[in-house]
Ligand SMILES: Nc1nc2c(ncn2[C@@H]2O[C@H](COP(=O)(O)OP(=O)(O)OP(=O)(O)O)[C@@H](O)[C@H]2O)c(=O)[nH]1
Ligand SMILES: [K+]
């Protein structure tokens with residue numbers, strides 16, 4: 091039996107199994123098995139299908155945003171409107187057959203927007219180019235799930251299933267669980283909160299099914315069984331996402347209003363140029379980039395060319411963002427701005443100091 095069939099079998103068994111206290115533990119086991127098969131399916135060495143690799147497009151700029159959606163929702167129209175790159179658009183499905191990168195310039199940052207082929211249901215299982223598309227989505231800093239506002243709500247859920255199947259978790263944080271493998275000593279399981287969505291027995295069984303007999307597990311939030319499996323698999327990607335409803339020119343105002351009030355949602359019309367600037371603002375916000383300005387000794391800070399970094403970035407990242415040699419020859423740094431303890435005055439800092447948006451930084455080398 092191939093992996094795809096095995097997955098199907100488990101999914102059917104799960105669907106047949108009633109969810110209650112007595113079956114919770116058995117379901118947990120099935121989930122663990124399912125997650126393992128799915129991971130196998132996407133491994134490059136898997137014999138069950140082509141490799142789970144994305145399109146070969148070089149990452150460029152300060153961040154990457156990927157457009158995921160069913161055919162003809164307007165992905166290429168959006169790319170053509172928001173960047174200087176034209177991507178072919180047409181009324182027929184599967185107009186776009188490969189990844190087309192464009193650049194959004196905003197607030198001194200360069201954001202790569204990636205137009206991708208439309209996907210169909212079952213994309214993650216290797217139908218069409220879908221698998222390549224979802225694998226590319228994994229490399230994005232923000233995913234735009236693009237939807238046709240004139241079509242049913244169902245499309246959103248279907249896309250979520252495809253992304254979930256390749257290990258992408260949308261708008262979620264990594265579960266607060268510390269997991270450490272050991273060589274001996276058995277399993278130490280600690281929880282700092284009461285578990286209401288899973289239980290110790292399920293957790294222990296899942297560990298056993300992964301042949302993890304020696305490890306430390308510290309659970310610090312009320313996680314579900316699925317979230318625990320995610321921690322064990324370890325390759326999950328937690329990516330912020332915006333749901334972008336296009337073609338609002340073709341629906342009622344009531345519906346536009348309702349969609350616009352939904353969390354993580356932006357409504358637009360590419361054709362009528364509605365809300366596109368707002369969409370870019372929201373993308374920027376979701377990226378959560380930190381901009382740092384550099385200053386040479388005795389000069390004013392250079393406000394024209396900021397270094398763009400991820401949230402949580404340190405002085406070391408600032409150095410690496412300028413030139414590798416800066417980190418190796420680093421002596422000390424000076425920061426002005428929100429991350430300075432002595433604001434408005436500078437603080438002398440080392441490589442591991444975390445910077446904040448708007449900081450001005452001077453680096454002193456040996
Ligand atoms: N009414 C309306 N039509 C739009 C809008 N944006 C795009 N379209 C139309 O939708 C159709 C599909 O647009 P594309 O940009 O090719 O869609 P796509 O998602 O890139 O499609 P594939 O590459 O085939 O997956 C075209 O006929 C566009 O003119 C919009 O805001 N309103
Ligand atoms: K199209």
Ligand SMILES: [Mg+2]
Pocket residue numbers: 165166167178179185186205206207208
């Ligand atoms: Mg297209």
